[in-house]
Amino acid sequence: EAQVTQNPRYLITVTGKKLTVTCSQNMNHEYMSWYRQDPGLGLRQIYYSMNVEVTDKGDVPEGYKVSRKEKRNFPLILESPSPNQTSLYFCASSFGGSNQPQHFGDGTRLSIL
Amino acid sequence: KQEVTQIPAALSVPEGENLVLNCSFTDSAIYNLQWFRQDPGKGLTSLLLIQSSQREQTSGRLNASLDKSSGRSTLYIAASQPGDSATYLCAVNRGTYKYIFGTGTRLKVLA
Numbered sequence: 001e002a003q004v005t006q007n008p009r010y011l012i013t014v015t016g017k018k019l020t021v022t023c024s025q026n027m028n029h030e031y032m033s034w035y036r037q038d039p040g041l042g043l044r045q046i047y048y049s050m051n052v053e054v055t056d057k058g059d060v061p062e063g064y065k066v067s068r069k070e071k072r073n074f075p076l077i078l079e080s081p082s083p084n085q086t087s088l089y090f091c092a093s094s095f096g097g098s099n100q101p102q103h104f105g106d107g108t109r110l111s112i113l
Numbered sequence: 114k115q116e117v118t119q120i121p122a123a124l125s126v127p128e129g130e131n132l133v134l135n136c137s138f139t140d141s142a143i144y145n146l147q148w149f150r151q152d153p154g155k156g157l158t159s160l161l162l163i164q165s166s167q168r169e170q171t172s173g174r175l176n177a178s179l180d181k182s183s184g185r186s187t188l189y190i191a192a193s194q195p196g197d198s199a200t201y202l203c204a205v206n207r208g209t210y211k212y213i214f215g216t217g218t219r220l221k222v223l224a
Contacts (some may be wrong), residue, residue: 004156031210042216043202050210058211090156096210098145098164104156 002027004105006091007081012111013081021076021108023091029103031096032074033058034066037107041088049074050096081112115140118207119215126193127223134188134218136203140179143205148177148188149219151200160201161188193222 004025013019025032033048035058045058049068064086065077074093078085087108092102118137126132136146145164149157161170161177163186169178176189186203200217207213 020160033210033212035214043204043214045212048210056210059213075130084149088131092157098206099158101147101162102204103158104149106156107166 001061002025002103004091004093004103005091005106006105008108009106010109012089012113014113015082016080017079018079019110021078021091021110023074023076023105024072025070025074025091025093025103027103028071029093029095030071031100031102032068032091032093033077033102034074035092036060036085037090038087045071046076046089055056078110083112086110086112114186114203114208115143115150117203117215119201119203121218122216123219123221125221125223128193128195128220129220131189131191132193132220134190134201134220135211136186136188136215138184138186138205138213141184143181146177146179146186146206146209148175148186149202149204151202157202161221163192170186193220195222195224198222 034046035043037043047066049055091105094100094102116139147162148160163179174191200219202217204214
């Protein structure tokens with residue numbers, strides 16, 4: 001089954017403790033992206049990747065890191081999480097052309113205490 | 114700076130009604146526009162994608178239109194059903210893989 005898989009789905013952690021949210025897709029997509037969703041603000045793009053080893057900042061990259069060493073994986077790293085990063089996070093992927101839709105994972109709910 | 118607005122924020126309709134959801138954007142230089150559905154606790158499901166050169170797309174009871182010159186897209190849902198209850202989001206692709214989302218319209222279809 002074609003899908004985007006995020007892990008973990010839920011995480012409660014404390015300020016300053018490094019964490020990684022994994023994202024994997026099995027559709028051979030070139031493009032992958034991370035978003036956060038907050039009430040009243042909608043989804044905002046954090047980082048995206050056009051292909052292996054090619055990444056760029058979205059609208060809200062501060063406090064996050066990403067890497068794209070393999071085509072299928074695009075982990076999101078919070079080196080020193082803070083409470084303002086408590087949010088619902090989504091990973092998405094697509095083939096990247098103008099007629100190619102994005103496919104989303106089920107989301108990761110992060111709570112930073 | 115591109116901004117995307119969806120009005121109304123919430124909508125309740127009786128089953129069977131035809132309805133229109135609106136999406137407005139401030140910069141007409143877009144690559145494509147995509148409509149999504151989001152169910153509680155779930156990710157986003159792609160409904161329709163309209164490329165910059167297209168005027169509309171249809172899938173089943175759904176029809177999405179795009180008018181770049183006026184900065185508007187509409188999602189038309191025919192003969193609404195309780196199963197259509199969800200939050201509907203539009204997203205504008207600005208090109209270079211950058212997407213801007215609206216804050217969504219929460220739809221409730223009453224049986």
